[in-house]
Amino acid sequence: MTHLSNYGNDRLGVYTFVNLANFVQSWTNLKLRTLPPLQLAHKYFDLFPEQRDPLWQNPCDDKRHRDIWSKEKTCDRLPKFLVIGPQKTGTTALYLFLIMHPSIISNSPSPKTFEEVQFFNRNNYHRGIDWYMEFFPVPSNVTTDFLFEKSANYFHSEEAPKRAASLIPKAKIITILIDPSDRAYSWYQHQRSHKDPAALKFTFYQVITAGHHASAELKALQKKCLIPGWYATHIGRWLAYFPPYQLLIIDGQQLRNDPAIIMDEVQKFLGVTPHYNYSEALTLHGKTDFIFFEIKPSAL
Numbered sequence: 598m599t600h601l602s603n604y605g606n607d608r609l610g611v612y613t614f615v616n617l618a619n620f621v622q623s624w625t626n627l628k629l630r631t632l633p634p635l636q637l638a639h640k641y642f643d644l645f646p647e648q649r650d651p652l653w654q655n656p657c658d659d660k661r662h663r664d665i666w667s668k669e670k671t672c673d674r675l676p677k678f679l680v681i682g683p684q685k686t687g688t689t690a691l692y693l694f695l696i697m698h699p700s701i702i703s704n705s706p707s708p709k710t711f712e713e714v715q716f717f718n719r720n721n722y723h724r725g726i727d728w729y730m731e732f733f734p735v736p737s738n739v740t741t742d743f744l745f746e747k748s749a750n751y752f753h754s755e756e757a758p759k760r761a762a763s764l765i766p767k768a769k770i771i772t773i774l775i776d777p778s779d780r781a782y783s784w785y786q787h788q789r790s791h792k793d794p795a796a797l798k799f800t801f802y803q804v805i806t807a808g809h810h811a812s813a814e815l816k817a818l819q820k821k822c823l824i825p826g827w828y829a830t831h832i833g834r835w836l837a838y839f840p841p842y843q844l845l846i847i848d849g850q851q852l853r854n855d856p857a858i859i860m861d862e863v864q865k866f867l868g869v870t871p872h873y874n875y876s877e878a879l880t881l882h883g884k885t886d887f888i889f890f891e892i893k894p895s896a897l
């Protein structure tokens with residue numbers, strides 16, 4: 598985009614390239630050849646395969662980019678923080694608590710990806726940032742409104758940290774951890790309840806103890822079950838792209854037992870205003886397996 602706008606509409610650019618080509622042709626033995634645009638693109642990506650995967654940056658971070666971007670567009674429709682998972686640690690509970698806050702606004706749900714946008718980890722990324730920003734409202738107050746997105750598979754994604762850091766480098770990152778064996782078991786039960794044929798076929802014991810000689814199906818299930826639990830590896834990857842003060846690790850057990858204290862910590866970490874009184878707003882009814890709460894207007 599930048600190159601097209603810089604050179605395509607720029608007469609000096611065309612002049613420079615024509616003369617450069619003439620110069621090379623006259624003074625070297627290099628044979629210059631060209632191809633139709635599509636074939637040229639294929640050729641280029643054959644030569645530089647690492648450049649097939651784009652890395653989107655915030656168009657508003659550079660004045661030159663901002664100047665050539667459409668006036669109808671804004672960069673304010675990007676999240677200020679991400680809840681990255683991992684799955685089965687209480688991310689839905691945290692999401693529901695967060696959206697109780699008057700200044701915290703989630704993305705609209707994606708019908709295709711079970712409500713989560715899953716932009717940074719999957720091929721949705723290739724749909725581009727306009728596609729992503731469509732999920733977010735234009736904030737009524739850029740300073741005080743906190744847009745966010747929860748995609749629980751970002752946590753263990755190889756690509757997500759690098760891509761997120763490129764587009765939203767100042768974003769805060771929230772992760773929840775529980776005992777990885779509890780997480781794995783909860784995930785396995787989740788798969789069974791969703792009638793995953795492999796999870797229905799094998800016991801949890803078989804899944805976690807499968808060795809080299811196990812069937813490909815069982816090994817694949819084991820990977821999906823256990824890999825998100827390699828907490829140090831995944832957090833290390835996020836920390837390679839985000840400074841530690843932008844990362845909040847929540848104890849999932851405490852979130853379950855004492856959500857108001859955790860939500861106070863989250864508010865402080867985000868720097869969100871006004872302070873929302875979760876102690877008043879959340880009325881837990883003794884059961885920890887499900888989320889029960891009442892929203893009290895007096896909480897503000």
Ligand SMILES: Nc1ncnc2c1ncn2[C@@H]1O[C@H](COP(=O)(O)OS(=O)(=O)O)[C@@H](OP(=O)(O)O)[C@H]1O
Pocket residue numbers: 683684685686687688689690749783784787849852853854856885886887888
């Ligand atoms: N308030 C609160 N705090 C912490 N944890 C809670 C809370 N409420 C529910 N849960 C438990 O969270 C588990 C589901 O986690 P997720 O919402 O992350 O699952 S998912 O990835 O979105 O499918 C799921 O765990 P399991 O019951 O062990 O499967 C829920 O019981």
